Structure formats: structure tokens, C-alpha cells
Amino acid sequence: MCGKKNLDVSDLILEVYDQSGLSRQFAHTDTKRSREALLNLRQLHELASNFEEFHGRDLSLFIDYLEILDEMDGNPSPARIADEEAINLMTIHSAKGLEFKVVFVTNLAKDKFPLYRGGTEPLIPPELMEQYRDIFDDESIKDTEKAVRERKKEIKKEEERRLAYVALTRAKEHLFLTLAIKYADDEREPSEFLLDIGYDNWRAGGNILYGDLSYFRDNDIKVREMVKDSALEREKAMRKRLLIESLDSGNFAEIMKNTLLYQALKAGEAPDFKELFDSNWSKINPAEDAEKILGIIKENKNGVKFNPATMTFSYSSINTYENCPRQYELKELLRMPTRDSEDSTGAMNRGTFVHKVLEMAVSEKITTKGRLYEIRDTVAKEPDFRGVDIEAATAALDVFWERNKNRIANNLMVEQRFAVPLGGFTFKGFIDRVDLMPGTKNEIEIIDYKTGKSEPGPDARSKQLLLYARGIEHVYPQYKVKRLTLEQLGLLNPRTFEMNDGKFESASGSRMEGLDEKAVEDMIEIARKIAHDYEYGFERTKDEKACGECGYRLYCGE
Numbered sequence: 001m002c003g004k005k006n007l008d009v010s011d012l013i014l015e016v017y018d019q020s021g022l023s024r025q026f027a028h029t030d031t032k033r034s035r036e037a038l039l040n041l042r043q044l045h046e047l048a049s050n051f052e053e054f055h056g057r058d059l060s061l062f063i064d065y066l067e068i069l070d071e072m073d074g075n076p077s078p079a080r081i082a083d084e085e086a087i088n089l090m091t092i093h094s095a096k097g098l099e100f101k102v103v104f105v106t107n108l109a110k111d112k113f114p115l116y117r118g119g120t121e122p123l124i125p126p127e128l129m130e131q132y133r134d135i136f137d138d139e140s141i142k143d144t145e146k147a148v149r150e151r152k153k154e155i156k157k158e159e160e161r162r163l164a165y166v167a168l169t170r171a172k173e174h175l176f177l178t179l180a181i182k183y184a185d186d187e188r189e190p191s192e193f194l195l196d197i198g199y200d201n202w203r204a205g206g207n208i209l210y211g212d213l214s215y216f217r218d219n220d221i222k223v224r225e226m227v228k229d230s231a232l233e234r235e236k237a238m239r240k241r242l243l244i245e246s247l248d249s250g251n252f253a254e255i256m257k258n259t260l261l262y263q264a265l266k267a268g269e270a271p272d273f274k275e276l277f278d279s280n281w282s283k284i285n286p287a288e289d290a291e292k293i294l295g296i297i298k299e300n301k302n303g304v305k306f307n308p309a310t311m312t313f314s315y316s317s318i319n320t321y322e323n324c325p326r327q328y329e330l331k332e333l334l335r336m337p338t339r340d341s342e343d344s345t346g347a348m349n350r351g352t353f354v355h356k357v358l359e360m361a362v363s364e365k366i367t368t369k370g371r372l373y374e375i376r377d378t379v380a381k382e383p384d385f386r387g388v389d390i391e392a393a394t395a396a397l398d399v400f401w402e403r404n405k406n407r408i409a410n411n412l413m414v415e416q417r418f419a420v421p422l423g424g425f426t427f428k429g430f431i432d433r434v435d436l437m438p439g440t441k442n443e444i445e446i447i448d449y450k451t452g453k454s455e456p457g458p459d460a461r462s463k464q465l466l467l468y469a470r471g472i473e474h475v476y477p478q479y480k481v482k483r484l485t486l487e488q489l490g491l492l493n494p495r496t497f498e499m500n501d502g503k504f505e506s507a508s509g510s511r512m513e514g515l516d517e518k519a520v521e522d523m524i525e526i527a528r529k530i531a532h533d534y535e536y537g538f539e540r541t542k543d544e545k546a547c548g549e550c551g552y553r554l555y556c557g558e
């Protein structure tokens, strides 16, 4: 590392992962725990990248920053893989970035949420903090302490409001917000955050409908047993506790005794337990269920469950899996950072730049090359594209103009997203451009721009183009895909395929073979393999050549 003194903090962190072997420590243990460990490494790297963006690349400043975070209890929560088939109990902070079908947010009552108390006092005195400067600068404020206190309250409230926003936006389908009518013996009003979203008629009770929201006041007491206080209730509560404790003892007689005693106390009588057992035995039969459950657990090697509703596939993610299943896991599932990304950033940025210019030019249906250049110059000023090789990008734009200048007017859509269900999985994609075929009302051409010099092989182009065709016809059933084009701006000719007798055949005038209809089935098959590997582990590729160029070597290998 001595020779790498000029590394950014985030790059230095990856260097430490690599040289210490930390990143590879989890490579051979493909379990939920090891995935969470890798996600934590990613989290630290993200923290460093964000820090660099605002405060520069000084390592000692970053260490100071971590210390301050630590002292202020502001460390990010450890990464967790949410269990899809269980109820996940978590703080709002640790729910950041996660989404669930159904979310319950509790305690939306006054003085519970927002909470004005709690949190650690910042180490920096208010006099030195920007948020309080106006108070100290304003000579008309006599009681600065009080003003600071008020301001702190406002700041805390804003923090809590952001937190409420996080909580309320975690749900994909249903969001339940709850509060109790009484806490201990005190009646509480609803949280002001609830009032903000229209819950202003709460005293009326019953159901209140307000837009998409419905409020329901439930007057049933949910914790009757706990609030009752009698000798019987106390005995029942004690037996229940003993029963729970005895469950772990493995002492069958003890467990049964507590179970039956508790049942008798609940019912208020002791029945003939033997008779009860004999008559119910066929319904109980726990051996069969136990075998079934243990079988499922044994089968599921790494403790994580694949859920097709939460995962989507794309042409490029399928391609990554084919290249190397382990790379798929690191790149698509865990989104681990790589060092080698700098090497390809130039070409990647150029591709993104050209795509952006073409998106604007085509959607505007430009009619002159001069306008294309104007758009190029505007986009080039964006901070993301600083350092892009404009000369190389212009060469691609020139090729585009020569081939497309007479067709831009036919454009129907640009940058079109789609999601299509195939074989029980969801496939997504992003189509650069869709044109209407001249002289038709519902026949379309899909165009994908490629700016590199390499050409996808027959298998890859069949997969990508046929997926796009299925996707767009799913989203827009009124259109029929007639033509599929790979507009290869770095090569002599585009590759075009046209529908003929139910098949896409090459229309490029060469002897190129048509698209293989089986490609979509093959992609579904690969999605099945991914679903399997999600639970059983992703293997490394056997083709060592693939590792040579791979940015994920850092997490892989011996």
C-alpha cells in the first residue's frame, strides 16, 4: 500500500479489504451471515465515497469523521438481509433502504412520535454550529439559551419528520399506522404527523375515509389478561412463564405438566387428559410435521429464501450469471464496489453520454446536425460527464446522424422501461428507442444503441432483442414488433432483424443468422438456476480466463 499513497479513501478501503484478506474471508461461506458481512463492507465503502464527495480524500479527516459519528451514536446500522417470510421487527433507522409488502408503524401518538427527548448532545457547542449562528448574531435575542433550546426542538422535529417519511415509504402494498387510545391511564392525542396526513377527525371514532386512507378505531381491549389482577390470573401468568421456560429444558414430563396445568387453569377445570389425548392423537401426530419441517430446513443450505416477488432479472444480469454465478451474486445481489471500475469509467461514461445526447435529440425529433451538436455541448457541461472524450463521442454521433437523419421523425418513444412476467419471474429492461414503421399504424421497430467496438454474439443478441420485443408488447399490446435493430455506432453497419413468418430474420443483407426463438426460454431457465443458487450458493466460474478481467477478484479466490 506504500506505493499507493494517492488513493482516495474509498479506494484505500478496498485496498485494505484486499490486502488483509477481509473481503475474501466470506467468499467460501455462502450463508446469510456471510452475505450480511459483505454488505457491511459495502456500507463502509459507501460511507467513504459519500464523505469524499463533500469533504475530499483526506484519510485522517475521514477517521475523525468516523469518530464523531461513533460518539454521536450516528453509526449506520449493520446491514441485514430481510427475511421475506417472517415478521421483521426493526427500528426505523435500520429499515432505511428496505421495502416490504406490508408495514406496521406503531406508536403514532403525541409525545411518542415525534419524540423531542433522546439522542446524544452534539460534541460541537451550538455557538460554532451553522444551525444556531443567526441566534448568536442577533443582538435582539436576550435569552439565547432558550432560543437554542427552541431551535434544538425544531431541528429534532425535522429529523423525526424525515424519519417518519422513511417509515411511511417502506411499504409496497399496505401501510398500517397504529396508536393506542390510552397509554397506561393517559389518553393521548394522535401524532402531529398523523394530523399532517388528514387524520383530523379522530375523536369521532369508527371508520373515517380520507382519500386513499382509511382510519379505524378499535375499541377492543387487546391485553385483557395482562390488566386483570386476580389470584387466578397471577397463577395463569406464572404457569405460562414456566411452560415457556420448560420448552427449552427438553424435559418432556415437565413440558406436558405445565401445558396441561395451564390449559386447566384457562378453562377453569381439569378434564380427563388421557381421554382427551386418545381422542385427539390422530390430529396431533407431530412426528410427521417435524420430519417435514426438518427436511425443508436441511434442504435450504444457506438460510435465505428466494422470493420471486422481490427479485427481477434483466438481460445484462442474466449475462453476468452466465459469465460467472459468483460474479452475479457480488454484482447484482450484493452490489459490491470494485476497484477496476476506474479502468472502464471513461468508456462507460462515453456510452452514457452518447445515450443521453441521443435520447434528447430523438425525443425532440431534431432536423439538423447542428442541433445534434448543440445538444452534445449542453450535455457535456453536466458534472457527470466531465472528462468524457468528446471527440470519440462525436465520432459516434456522426455515425448516428448519417444512418438516422431521415428516420428520426418516425420516433414513438425513447428510454422506455418495461417489466414483463415470464415463466413465473419478472424481467425488466430499458429500451433506447422505439419507432413506428413507416406506412403503418401499429408496427414498431426497437432500436438499441451500442457505442463500443465489440459486437454481441448470436446468443446474446437473441436474448436481448427478443426480451425487448416481449417486454414492449406486454406493456403496449396495441403494437406489434416488426423490426429489431442493434444500432452499433462503433461498427460499419447496424444489425437489423425483421419479422418474417413468425421469426426474426436478418435484414442486414449479410448471411447473418436470424434470432433464436429459444433465447427467451433459455433466460427463464437461467432465472431458475439463479433462484436455486440464491438458496444453495453461487459457484465460481470454472473458466479462469473470466477472472482475469473481473473487478470482483477482490472478494474471490483463495
Ligand code: SF4
Residues within 6 Å of the ligand: 323, 324, 325, 326, 327, 330, 540, 541, 546, 547, 548, 550, 551, 552, 553, 556, 557
Ligand atoms: S474473480 Fe472469477 S470467480 Fe470471482 S467473481 Fe470474478 S469471474 Fe467469478
